[in-house]
Amino acid sequence: MATKRANVLVAGLLVLGLPATGAWAVDTPNERITLVGLTGVHVVLDELGEDAERKGLSRAGLQADVHRRLARAGLRVLTTTEALASVGRPTLHLRVIVLQALEVADLYVYSVDLSLRQHVRLARDRTIESYAVTWSENRMVGTVRGDRLGLVRSLLLQKVDEFATAWRVSNPDRF
Secondary structure: HHHHHHHHHHHHHHHHOOOOOOOOOOOOOOHHHHHHOOOOEEEEEEEOOOHHHHOOOOOOOOHHHHHHHHHHOOOOOEEEHHHHHOOOOOOOEEEEEEEEOOOOOEEEEEEEEEEEEEEEOOOOOOOEEEEEEEEOOOOEEEEEHHHHOOOHHHHHHHHHHHHHHHHHHHEEEEE
């Protein structure tokens, strides 16, 4: 019965976590080309929620881990001011959701999602500007016991590493 409830929670999280539009980029050569010439990104990490914070998974700690990981890969992390002044305003958006499962003691449902958003102009009308996801990886969703929430941190950093690898492959002249 607990497994059935966990599966229902995961399915619900998937539905609730889907983007409003169906057009999400993925890590393909067509999307990697949008990483060429990128010298830095602004990092935005959404609030994790009380359940995660209560179990020791802090937003500040994850943000620091992400910054270190990107810097180690050779990608500059932009401040808000630098991002607003940069061409394309590249923003690495990280969403980590952790919710305690209802009626299942010490079980948590998680979702980890990472995407790069950049300022774009429409080809059909160059006066129309917006932000779009130009690179992303598949969302990871699952369940974990409270004493294993460190797995969520590891999954997030794995996503950051995937982004850093795609960026490095797209910019071989930098290395």
